[in-house]
Amino acid sequence: MRALRLTAWGDPPAPVDIERPVPLRAQVLVRVEATGLCHSDLHVIDAAPGVLPYQLPFTLGHEVAGRVAALGPDANGVEVGERVVLYGPWGCGSCGRCAEGWDNYCDRRATLPWHGAGLGRDGGMAEYVLVPSARHLVPADGLAAEQAAPLSDAGLTSYHAVAGLRHALGEGATAVVIGIGGLGHLAVQILRATTACRVLAVDVRDDALALADRSGADFGTLMRADTAQVLRARGGDVGADAVLDFVGTAETLDLAVGVLRPGGELAVVGSGGGRLTVAKPGVLPPGFRLSLPFWGPRHQLAEVVELACAGALHVETERFPMSAAAEAIDRLRHGRVRGRAVLVPD
Known part of the structure; x- marks a missing residue:
């Protein structure tokens, strides 16, 4: 499959062909329908060597919406074909906060070599994204993918900040x-x-x-x-x-x-x-x-999706095909994006 990956610090992300992941154990494979582009992506792309704990290469993209494509043998809680939005801040998965769905404030975050999907782990600027567990997915039936994807960060982070x-x-x-x-x-x-x-x-x-x-x-x-x-x-x-x-x-x-x-x-x-x-x-x-709000807990993402489904939230988006990711990144860098840039499969 085609993926936009960061392969060297200081270099722009490159479109490359990689193997499509196969879900094992409790993993879930999601076919990507839309991926938001965030200023956090610019911070990652522009980072100097040693600033971030991430190991290269990895696929960018932490605002992701799509449909469940395949399940690992131990996966449960979602069904193939279900439309979902990705809860992006992946913590250690075993501390008390992660157990309660607060991966954004994982107690072990400072020791992890990732911060989430597209942030040290393969994200959604690809045809498919492999998700560690169904607990990182929120149902999004009734929402267009281009509306759902930005909710996973732009919507969730804003909601979490307001909630406080x-x-x-x-x-x-x-x-x-x-x-x-x-x-x-x-x-x-x-x-x-x-x-x-x-x-x-x-x-x-x-x-x-x-x-x-x-x-x-x-x-x-x-x-x-x-x-x-x-x-x-x-x-x-x-x-x-x-x-x-x-x-x-x-x-x-x-x-x-x-x-x-x-x-x-x-x-x-x-x-x-x-x-x-x-x-x-x-x-x-x-x-x-x-x-200093950082993302938000999973249950608040569900609440954001509910607001959007009720018509209370509408994301102003500019749509780019995945092949035009470099143009979208350049426009975001120079403050020429209205609302949220969203990448969709070609």
Whole structure:
């Protein structure tokens, strides 16, 4: 089968022919129908030797939807032909958190030579993907594959971030979403579907603010020198109850701190290299709480799929054939993807 694989650190991924996997024991073989392209893929592609614990080569792609093609002799819980979405963060499988479906916070994650599908283990930028166990699959009948695939990271990570802040987002509260891309536009929709708060959106692109508007944001503004003041005015001058930063640069973190009210909640999802200095006294809002959401647990992926099936979530996608993966990666790198880039078989 054809697969897009990372074969050497510093080199672009290459399309190669490899053997189609055969599922053994509890493994499940999934025929891929769509694979999302994520900024995390760029971080992996651009990583210098020794930065990541992954062993080369491996197939990229951690946002995957498809149909069950074959089962190992000990596999159970899914049937051949069933449409599924892949739960991508594969942990050790034996610690307490993995046993409860929280592989994203596996107790042994720091010692593993992988982080999940397409992240040290063969992922979904291929015709088929081999899944270690059916526990990493969530039924997705009723959803088009191009809608289902991005839910496994863009949807799940956004949902997990919002879930951690939901206690602070009752009637009259304000949430600010910084970065309206593949994750941010879904976060806006999740906030609208699961909370009663006002949703304010920030980006550097006019088309991203238009996407925020289509996603249900109450207000959107470009990032400028006075953006914190503009957002505070929209939040009743006291500041935001919660900020979700899907960029994570020094500039966006400064904005987040500048707009957050005392006792507010900050979720940093983006990996833009920014830093916060914790000091008392200091510039951080007193009583604020910080979270660093990483993916989410399996049961929350099922909840995201349920929201999408109910029509509360719609992923804005740009479709590329797998043979055009290099073009999709280049467009993502230069900020020219609207919503989520999705690769589909040729």
